[in-house]
Amino acid sequence: MNPGLQAWKACVLTRLDHGRGLASRRKCILGNILIFMVVVLSLYAEALTMKRGFFICIEGLDKCGKTTQSRLLVKNLSSRGYDAIYTSEPTDGRIGRFIREYILKRKKRVSATVEALLFAADRAEHTEAFIKPNLEKGKIIVSDRYVFSSIAYQGAAGVNPEWIWQINRAAIKPDLAIYIDVPVDVIISRCEDKRSVMERRETQKAVRKVYLRLVRSGDLTLVNGNRTIEEISKEIEKMVLERLESRNI
Numbered sequence: 001m002n003p004g005l006q007a008w009k010a011c012v013l014t015r016l017d018h019g020r021g022l023a024s025r026r027k028c029i030l031g032n033i034l035i036f037m038v039v040v041l042s043l044y045a046e047a048l049t050m051k052r053g054f055f056i057c058i059e060g061l062d063k064c065g066k067t068t069q070s071r072l073l074v075k076n077l078s079s080r081g082y083d084a085i086y087t088s089e090p091t092d093g094r095i096g097r098f099i100r101e102y103i104l105k106r107k108k109r110v111s112a113t114v115e116a117l118l119f120a121a122d123r124a125e126h127t128e129a130f131i132k133p134n135l136e137k138g139k140i141i142v143s144d145r146y147v148f149s150s151i152a153y154q155g156a157a158g159v160n161p162e163w164i165w166q167i168n169r170a171a172i173k174p175d176l177a178i179y180i181d182v183p184v185d186v187i188i189s190r191c192e193d194k195r196s197v198m199e200r201r202e203t204q205k206a207v208r209k210v211y212l213r214l215v216r217s218g219d220l221t222l223v224n225g226n227r228t229i230e231e232i233s234k235e236i237e238k239m240v241l242e243r244l245e246s247r248n249i
């Protein structure tokens with residue numbers, strides 16, 4: 001028999017010998033219940049006071065107003081006392097900068113499979129180095145584009161969406177994913193002076209179709225982007241505040 005068990009048995013037997021076995025066993029059980037209750041209560045208190053972050057992403061076609069609205073949202077949340085931060089994809093990291101040079105600034109589009117892989121690599125780094133640690137600190141993160149951009153742009157170019165989800169497994173599911181919907185004609189008129197490789201009418205039409213499919217499946221929440229900047233920002237702010245309140249953030 002193990003020595004600890006032996007000592008315990010000896011102790012119990014001695015107590016029994018002295019006629020106090022039952023009383024001390026009762027005390028022991030009460031003590032254990034008390035310790036258990038203290039542990040449960042402290043875990044509950046920790047859960048109540050634990051900081052919880054909130055992850056929002058803003059999606060849509062080029063020039064639909066993502067950057068305008070993401071920055072406004074961070075500004076509005078900050079002025080209400082929330083610890084909100086802006087981030088965007090492609091990132092300013094080395095992979096993000098490479099994406100701008102290699103994919104976005106050239107005249108002819110590279111293979112959509114290569115695009116999907118590079119964006120997924122940039123996103124994996126973005127998620128691990130920025131999004132996760134900031135959510136753990138309890139911040140509200142507003143990301144100007146996230147995984148749905150890959151599904152929409154590379155999916156519209158013929159890449160299998162299932163595969164895109166798979167290579168983006170490192171991505172975190174946003175608490176709220178907003179899609180700013182703007183008709184393609186409006187987008188094209190906003191892109192007149194400076195067009196990137198993605199800004200062709202046919203490309204935008206196909207991408208919008210995928211985005212609208214993601215709205216129908218419930219992955220994205222649609223906001224009508226064909227209104228003034230203030231109207232859109234008020235709606236987004238209201239939507240976000242409701243979610244934050246319902247989560248006690």
Ligand SMILES: Nc1ncnc2c1ncn2[C@@H]1O[C@H](COP(=O)(O)OP(=O)(O)O)[C@@H](O)[C@H]1O
Pocket residue numbers: 060061062063064065066067068069190225226227228229232
């Ligand atoms: N609701 C809007 N109505 C009219 N112009 C807008 C609206 N939202 C943004 N813009 C303008 O469209 C251009 C692209 O906006 P931006 O926020 O940079 O779009 P994105 O980040 O989606 O490419 C900017 O010149 C911006 O001022």
Ligand SMILES: [Mg+2]
Pocket residue numbers: 066067068144
């Ligand atoms: Mg932008």
